[in-house]
Amino acid sequence: MKFGILKTYVVPHPPIILPEIGRGREKDVNATGTAFKQIAREIAELAPDTIILSSPHAPLYRDAFFMSCSDIDRGDMGNFGFPSIKESLNNDLELADLVLQKAEQNDIPIFADTRENKLDHGSFVPLYFIRKEYKDFEFLRIGLSALSAKTHYLLGQIIAEAAEKLKRRVVFIASGDLSHALKEDGPYGYKPEGPKFDKMVTDILSRTAFDELLTMPKKLINEAAQCGLSSFQIMAGAFDGKDVEAELLSYEGTFGVGYAVCRFVPQKQNSDRQFLELQKTGGKTEDPYIALARHTIQEYISKGIIPDLPKDLPTEMTEKRAATFVSLHRNGNLRGCIGTLEPRQNSLASEIQNNAVSAATKDPRFSPLKVYELEDLEISVDVLLPIEKIKSLEELDPKKYGVIVSSGYRRGVLLPNLEGVDTVEEQVAIAREKAGIAANEKYSLERFEVIRHE
Structure with missing residues (x-):
């Protein structure tokens, strides 16, 4: 039987x-x-x-x-x-x-x-x-x-x-x-x-x-x-x-x-x-940028600590400095995104760790990440290239460039190549609204490229 x-x-x-x-x-x-x-x-x-x-x-x-x-x-x-x-x-x-x-x-x-x-x-x-x-x-x-x-x-x-x-x-x-x-x-x-x-x-x-x-x-x-x-x-x-x-x-x-x-x-x-x-056993080894962000978030959410940097990181992560953004998604929905426009830490790796913790716990749009959300968390890390001032919308491309819209102390940022953002006008409008800048106000534009790890 x-x-x-x-x-x-x-x-x-x-x-x-x-x-x-x-x-x-x-x-x-x-x-x-x-x-x-x-x-x-x-x-x-x-x-x-x-x-x-x-x-x-x-x-x-x-x-x-x-x-x-x-x-x-x-x-x-x-x-x-x-x-x-x-x-x-x-x-x-x-x-x-x-x-x-x-x-x-x-x-x-x-x-x-x-x-x-x-x-x-x-x-x-x-x-x-x-x-x-x-x-x-x-x-x-x-x-x-x-x-x-x-x-x-x-x-x-x-x-x-x-x-x-x-x-x-x-x-x-x-x-x-x-x-x-x-x-x-x-x-x-x-x-x-x-x-x-x-x-x-x-x-x-x-x-x-x-x-x-x-x-x-x-x-x-x-x-x-x-x-x-x-x-x-x-x-x-x-x-x-x-x-x-x-x-x-x-x-x-x-x-x-x-x-x-x-x-x-x-x-x-x-x-x-x-x-x-x-x-x-059969999958690809995770990108070291993503692996570092994931390990940092897991340790911080489950134990309340920021772990030491792994000893086997690529030298570019430990010897260079760069601004980064860390974006989190669950089930296809944004769960947190925090970043910097200029490097604030002594290495790219530390910048990723700091922004990973902030994306998981300090994004004002979301409550802090819970332990049960860790397993199916999708993470991307954007490393910013130098920012350039521009004079017109014609110098933008939402698939290639991120945009910074500024008016006085107010500053709105939008990363490049985001799903649902297909035109320059949409990109600038979203960044402007994030900064609280009205359509009829004067503002300046900057652009940047990123190296995206996902």
Whole structure:
């Protein structure tokens, strides 16, 4: 008899697919409903001991995962006008306890909520179909977090290890919709990133290229207005080190939201699919400028210290002085940017350290960086070349030159080659507004080039 993760499924969670709620409109997503009924029959044939489900609509925390550790999970569809549609499930607390132990050993924060938790609709909709075919199972519900893709994947590994150790026969359900921006009349209107995201994710899932789930473009993820990716990353981690057979059972975008149903079956062991280990050993060595900024931020945020300079830095970083800017992004969004127009420290390396700490803790637009944000922090370091005075806008190019707009003591700076800044007029206007200089005031212009490390 096999133990551990027997099968996993990616599923959506549209309440309208329930006939009581859809009142006929469920027929508009008939392929999704048919796929749900199919996987419910498959699960009944497997007769698992436990069903684990990850849901984007369970309680969501920035710096930890939610896990329901009450004796029973109950829920209904009262929020959608049907409180009479109810479910009640006994939780697998022994499995939950082992997952918690392993998570603590791996520094993965999980909030074990022992209160009686109401089932969210991201969990309820899949369970509605499953429990029509099979009810003799215990349950374990997990939420998502704002932690990194790698951390979600690692949680999946831990879940699989715990299931195998306890000799549990487990089915994992990764609940999550794809893009909510597929149509103008959809919940978020239409964005071209919506169909692009759905095509990319369904392709990745069909090929079981789970490493690609961990490195999808952040801008695409944000613009697609999706809710399932982190759930799929947990599921993928449960298959780490194994070949996987996949089948996309259905995909629909009828209501402007992507609904995919996909089945995954583990096969033989394959060390080439240990994706976190491969990322550790197979990637390029990080640029020393970025590595220094990252190490400095990590030490300062986690320990409150600015570390000594590494002894193996390039001589250009230790023997030269230069002005720098350090920019921080998370999930495609700016998280801090601080810099200097003239060198203030005794070396370029010290300049980077000083500005890295300032970008992480002193940018007035943001709260100081938190420990949980460190893992997926994107860092760029710009080293400024000499500043030049200019007389007209014709001497600017927003892709090549940064700009300094000055009027008296007020000074606004904008770095070159920034996403969304395409014209000289836009560049100057943004820098001017940053300095509080009105359009009708006199101002002077300077330009500079940078060497960008990212």
